[in-house]
Amino acid sequence: MTNNHVPNPIESVKELPEKNRFITTVLKPDWSILTDNPIIIKQTRVRLKRSSMISWMMIVGVLASASIWMEYQFKTKRYDRSAGYMLGAMIFMMLIIGATQLALMINTTRSSGMIDFHRLSPQSPRSLLFGFMIGGPIREYAIVLFAIPFLVMACILYGTPLLGLIQILLAILMLTLVMHGMTIVSAMLAKNTNPNAAKGATWGIFAAMGMLGPIFSGTLAIDRLAGDPPMVYFFGVKANALMVFSGVAGIAVVFFMIAGVRRFQDDIRPSLTKRQAIMAMSLSILVGWGFMFHVNYFNNSYIYLAELIVIGIWAVLSFLLIATASPERVAYIGGLRRSLRLGLRRPSPFQDRALNRWVLLIFAGIVTIGIAGLYSIRNEENHKTLPLPGASTATAVLMVIEFGLAMQYYRLRIGKLAGGALALFLFVAWFMPFMLGMALSLVSNMPNENEGLGYVIMSISPVFGVPLGAGVVSITAPITECRLAALIPTLAAVFIFNQMITNLQRRIDRRIMPEHREPDADPFAWLDNSTPSELVARRIKSQP
Amino acid sequence: MIQVSDLRVDYDDFCAVRELSINIGAGEVCGLIGPNGAGKTSTMRAIVGLLEPTYGTIRIAGIDAREHPEAAQLALGFMPDFAPVYEDLKCWEFLDIFAAAYKIPKSIRKQRVEQELERVSLTEKRNVPAGALSRGMRQRLTLAKTLLPDPKVLLLDEPASGLDPNARIELKQIIRSLASEGRTVLISSHILSEMSEFCTSVAIMERGRMIVQGSIAEVQAKYNTGTELQIRLLDRAEELRDWLLQREGVRSAEFDESADHLFVKLIGKEEAMMANLLADMCRADFQIISFAPRREGLEELFLKVGAKEVS
Known part of the structure; x- marks a missing residue:
C-alpha cells in the first residue's frame, strides 16, 4: 500500500x-x-x-x-x-x-x-x-x-x-x-x-x-x-x-x-435548489393571477376576499419553499468549510448550503409583484371594492421574511431542535396575540368597550393583522391602529432575526476559520543555499 | 484501486473523519481497524457514496466517485454490517431485482443469479423467502447481491458481526476466495485475529484520523522495537530463564506455566542475534523442542499502535 x-x-x-x-x-x-x-x-x-x-x-x-x-x-x-x-x-x-x-x-x-x-x-x-x-x-x-x-x-x-x-x-x-x-x-x-x-x-x-x-x-x-x-x-x-x-x-x-x-x-x-424554489414561487404567482382573472370576470364585489385567499396560499407556499432553501446547521458549516478550502469566504448565495437571506429578498420581491399584479387585474367595477392597503401588503411580505429568517436562525442556532423552537416562536408571536385579543373582545359585556383594543392586540399577529388592517374582517376594528400593530412587530422581528443571524454567522466563522488557516509561509524560504542562477531558473520554471 | 485523499466527514459539530488519505492497490486485502467511533463506517459510507463528505477526493478504479457515481458504483460492492433484505421475496427474486438494478442484460441475468447463489452456498435456498433465512444466510445473500456486478473493489463493513462460529468460518472462506480472484477488498472488523489470516495490509484509525497504513510487515517493522521469542523446552525452563536474563540483549524472560512456553523479549531485531542465542542455548545443553520468533497478530499491533498514538 x-x-x-x-x-x-x-x-x-x-x-x-x-x-x-x-x-x-x-x-x-x-x-x-x-x-x-x-x-x-x-x-x-x-x-x-x-x-x-x-x-x-x-x-x-x-x-x-x-x-x-x-x-x-x-x-x-x-x-x-x-x-x-x-x-x-x-x-x-x-x-x-x-x-x-x-x-x-x-x-x-x-x-x-x-x-x-x-x-x-x-x-x-x-x-x-x-x-x-x-x-x-x-x-x-x-x-x-x-x-x-x-x-x-x-x-x-x-x-x-x-x-x-x-x-x-x-x-x-x-x-x-x-x-x-x-x-x-x-x-x-x-x-x-x-x-x-x-x-x-x-x-x-x-x-x-x-x-x-x-x-x-x-x-x-x-x-x-x-x-x-x-x-x-x-x-x-x-x-x-x-x-x-x-x-x-x-x-x-x-x-x-x-x-x-x-x-x-x-x-x-434539500428538496429543491434555491433557484427551483424561486421558479416554483414565480409559477404559483402566475397561476394565482390566472384564477383571479376568472374571479374578476364576474365583477364579484367580494374580489378582495378572493385576493386575500390567494395571498394566503402564496404565503403558505412560500413558507414551504423557504424551508427547502434554509440550510441546516451541519450543512451550513460543511459549506463554509468547503468554501474556505477553495479560498472563498462563503458559499455562493444560490448554493444549497448558503443561508437563505438572498432568496428571502427575491421571494419578498416576487410576493410584492404578485400582490401588485392582483390589483392591476381588477377591472373598473371591482376597483370600487376594498383594496388591500399598502401597510397590509408590506406586512404580508414582511411576514414571509420574518418566517424565513426565524427558520434560518433556529436551524443555525440549535440544529435538529429548530422545528420545535420555530413552532414555539410562531405560537408566541403569531397565535398568542390573537388569543389574547379575542379574549379581550369577548370578555366584556356588550357594548364592548375593549373591542377595539382587542382587535389591535389581535393584529399584533400578522396572520390576523393583514385581514384586520385591510378592513375585511370587521368594520368596527380601528383600521390604522390594526395596520400599525401588525406592521411594527413584524418589522422589528425581521431586524432582530437578521442581526441575530449575522452575530451567529460571525461566531461560527470564528470557530471554523482557525482550523483552515494555513501555517504562515516562511518569508525567507527562497533564501536557501541555492546560487542566484538556480533561484532564477527555479522562478522561470514556476511560471505557468 | 481505492484512492482517498483529504477526506473529511462532519456530523453537525462532530468531525467523524478528519483529512484522511488512503491508497489501496489492486489485489490488496486491507483491514480497516479502529475502536468504536474511530470513523471506519463513516469512511466506508463516504467511499461508496452513501454519505456526502464535507470535502475530499475519492477514486475507485481510477473513476472519480463523486463526479461519476454511476460508473464508480459498477466497480464497487459494499456490504454493511447489518445486511437488510426484502423479506417478502424469494432468494433468487431478491438477486434478480438487483441484477436489473445493476443493468445486467436479461439474457444472462438468470445465469448470474444462479452463479452467485452457488458461490455463497445458497443454491438450495433459492426458493425460500429471504425473511426466513438465518442471520448468517442473510449475510451471504447480501454478499451474493454485492458480487452480482462482479465488482473489482469490495468494501465489507463488519461482515462477521453477529454471526455464529460456523457462519464466520464460511464467510472467511468466501472472502479468502474473493481475495484469491484478485479483487481489492477493504474490510473493517473487530475480530482482528481472523482478519490477520487474510489481510495483506492494514489501516488503523483512531478518532477520525488515519494513524498508520501499510502492509502488515511494514507496520510491524515500524512499531516493533524488539523481537519476542517463544521457546519450549523438555525441562529446566526456569533455569533457562535465569540464564537468559544474565545475557546481553535480553530485555525480559518469563515462563508461562499454563502455555508451557518461555517468552523472551530481545532488544533489537537482528536475526544473527537470535541465531547466536540458539547456538549458545544448545551448547549449554538446554533441550529445546521449539524456538520461534513470535509474529505479532493484528490485535497486538492495534493495541500497540493505538496506545502509542493516543499517548
Whole structure:
C-alpha cells in the first residue's frame, strides 16, 4: 500500500454534481426505467400475485357489472349514476389507498436500509422515483385499469360523452400524481421512518374521510362533468376547467418529481435548489393571477376576499419553499468549510448550503409583484371594492421574511431542535396575540368597550393583522391602529432575526476559520543555499 | 484501486473523519481497524457514496466517485454490517431485482443469479423467502447481491458481526476466495485475529484520523522495537530463564506455566542475534523442542499502535 496521491484542494471541494437536471430528470426518454425497473419488478412480484389479483378482479368485475345492470333494470332518469359510482371508487382507490401504500413502502424501504442498496446500484434517482411512484400503488393502478372497460361500457350504454370522460380521467390521474408526489416527498423528508407511522396516517385519512363525507359523496356525481364541463376564464381566456386543472396539477407534479429525485439521491439534500424554489414561487404567482382573472370576470364585489385567499396560499407556499432553501446547521458549516478550502469566504448565495437571506429578498420581491399584479387585474367595477392597503401588503411580505429568517436562525442556532423552537416562536408571536385579543373582545359585556383594543392586540399577529388592517374582517376594528400593530412587530422581528443571524454567522466563522488557516509561509524560504542562477531558473520554471 | 485523499466527514459539530488519505492497490486485502467511533463506517459510507463528505477526493478504479457515481458504483460492492433484505421475496427474486438494478442484460441475468447463489452456498435456498433465512444466510445473500456486478473493489463493513462460529468460518472462506480472484477488498472488523489470516495490509484509525497504513510487515517493522521469542523446552525452563536474563540483549524472560512456553523479549531485531542465542542455548545443553520468533497478530499491533498514538 502506498500513499503517494497528493490531495488537490480544489478537486476535493467540488460540489456533488446534480445527477438529474430539470429536463433530463423528467423528460429524458429512458424506457428501461419503466420496462426494467427493479422496484416495479419487486412490487409486481409481491403485490400482483395471481391468487390475490384474481380475487380482486372478481370483486371489481362483479360490483361494476352489478352497478351497470341495476341501473339498466331500474331505468331511472339518471342513467349515468353507475359511472359516477365507479369514478368515486377509483378516486378513493388511487388517492387514499394508493398514497397510503406508497408511504408504507417508502417508510419500509428507508427503515430497513434497503434504500441504500438501491442508491448504491447504478439505478438512477429518476428510476427510483418512477419505481416507487408506479410500483408503490401498483395493485391500485391494476384494479383501476381493470375497472376502466366497465366504466366505458357504462358511459356508452347511458350516453355519457367519452371525450368528457377522458378529460375527467385525466384530471383524476393528475390529482393522483399530485397526491402521490406529495406523499413521496413527505415520506422521504420524514425523520420517523417507522412503517407504523404510515399506518397511523392511514387511520388519520380514514378519520378525515368521515368528516369529508359530503365532499366524497360529491365525487359520485363527478361523471356529470363529462356532459357539462365547467369553464374558467383563465387569464381571461375561456377554457375547460378540467383541462386547466390538469395543466396546473401537471406543473405541481413536475416540481414534486424534481424534489423526489433529489431526495432519492441522498437524505441530506434539500428538496429543491434555491433557484427551483424561486421558479416554483414565480409559477404559483402566475397561476394565482390566472384564477383571479376568472374571479374578476364576474365583477364579484367580494374580489378582495378572493385576493386575500390567494395571498394566503402564496404565503403558505412560500413558507414551504423557504424551508427547502434554509440550510441546516451541519450543512451550513460543511459549506463554509468547503468554501474556505477553495479560498472563498462563503458559499455562493444560490448554493444549497448558503443561508437563505438572498432568496428571502427575491421571494419578498416576487410576493410584492404578485400582490401588485392582483390589483392591476381588477377591472373598473371591482376597483370600487376594498383594496388591500399598502401597510397590509408590506406586512404580508414582511411576514414571509420574518418566517424565513426565524427558520434560518433556529436551524443555525440549535440544529435538529429548530422545528420545535420555530413552532414555539410562531405560537408566541403569531397565535398568542390573537388569543389574547379575542379574549379581550369577548370578555366584556356588550357594548364592548375593549373591542377595539382587542382587535389591535389581535393584529399584533400578522396572520390576523393583514385581514384586520385591510378592513375585511370587521368594520368596527380601528383600521390604522390594526395596520400599525401588525406592521411594527413584524418589522422589528425581521431586524432582530437578521442581526441575530449575522452575530451567529460571525461566531461560527470564528470557530471554523482557525482550523483552515494555513501555517504562515516562511518569508525567507527562497533564501536557501541555492546560487542566484538556480533561484532564477527555479522562478522561470514556476511560471505557468 | 481505492484512492482517498483529504477526506473529511462532519456530523453537525462532530468531525467523524478528519483529512484522511488512503491508497489501496489492486489485489490488496486491507483491514480497516479502529475502536468504536474511530470513523471506519463513516469512511466506508463516504467511499461508496452513501454519505456526502464535507470535502475530499475519492477514486475507485481510477473513476472519480463523486463526479461519476454511476460508473464508480459498477466497480464497487459494499456490504454493511447489518445486511437488510426484502423479506417478502424469494432468494433468487431478491438477486434478480438487483441484477436489473445493476443493468445486467436479461439474457444472462438468470445465469448470474444462479452463479452467485452457488458461490455463497445458497443454491438450495433459492426458493425460500429471504425473511426466513438465518442471520448468517442473510449475510451471504447480501454478499451474493454485492458480487452480482462482479465488482473489482469490495468494501465489507463488519461482515462477521453477529454471526455464529460456523457462519464466520464460511464467510472467511468466501472472502479468502474473493481475495484469491484478485479483487481489492477493504474490510473493517473487530475480530482482528481472523482478519490477520487474510489481510495483506492494514489501516488503523483512531478518532477520525488515519494513524498508520501499510502492509502488515511494514507496520510491524515500524512499531516493533524488539523481537519476542517463544521457546519450549523438555525441562529446566526456569533455569533457562535465569540464564537468559544474565545475557546481553535480553530485555525480559518469563515462563508461562499454563502455555508451557518461555517468552523472551530481545532488544533489537537482528536475526544473527537470535541465531547466536540458539547456538549458545544448545551448547549449554538446554533441550529445546521449539524456538520461534513470535509474529505479532493484528490485535497486538492495534493495541500497540493505538496506545502509542493516543499517548
